Amino acid sequence: MTSPDSSIGYLIHEVARAFRRRFEAAARQHDLTLPQWRVLSELFHQGALSQVRLATAVDADPMTMSGILDRLEKRGLVDRQPDPSDSRAKLVRLTTEGEALFQTAKALGTELYQSAVAGMKPDDLARLGASLTQIRDNLGGLAAEQKDSV
Template sequence: MKIELESFAKVETAAAPGCEPSQNQHKLAELAPLLYVIANVSKHFRRRVQEEAKDFELTIPQWKVLAHLSSSEGIAQSALPAMVDADAMTISGILDRLEARGLAVRSPNPKDSRAKVVHATPLAQAEVAKMREVGRGVYAKAIEGISEADVAATLATLNRISDNLAGPDRQ
């Protein structure tokens, strides 16, 4: 489904009572299709990854955790929620399932015995290598027929949008 600017032409702009709409608020109507397409692309990407990765029997949040663990020498369990945008209880459940499958190990933090450090196992490293191949295949399909210049421009624009929305304290 393609989203065109004209389909959002009637989006109302709102200003605070007693104030004139700003130039940025007028531009909101122009951004509505862009933001919708970003959300739609994300939905399609997640679905395609899930379809392609069904043989791994891992959820996308589990993939995210394993990807972070495999590229480090161990991560504090308390740091994982921010890394994968999940709450601490969700991370705890993910780690329980990954440990049960032999993909992750939690151990006491040598600097703080109350805290845990999580490591990927050798089995996880092998799985992550396969998962990355699946991810590369989905990415290749996503950018099929798009020039390198267009991909680079899109990436730069999306990074700027992300930075704008994240705010100065989260970049």
């Protein structure tokens, strides 16, 4: 028999997987993948970023990030400009079309979230959020908090 403590990690994994599947199914209508959404989101919230910083922010290796950016750039959703402070680096920023697609994807995410928490009371959501934050901090320490602020 599985103890309640050991099933928490499994449930977190299953919830994250269900969110990912549902979001990807909805985003597919807009020819958007989850990694592409994460890039659009980072750029929307942070402004122009170097490819290296962007790869770090979304937990992607530089080669994967390069492929994601190539596809987004071909669609006119991002552009890359030389970094004035480092001639070897490029700064990536959203285009107007990229911002519009980000807003569409954000609405999809909000709808998915509302569906996921339907029937939960505000106090239950607050406790769940606090508990998940504690778990994240226990597992990642300052790295998780620093990543959220990047």
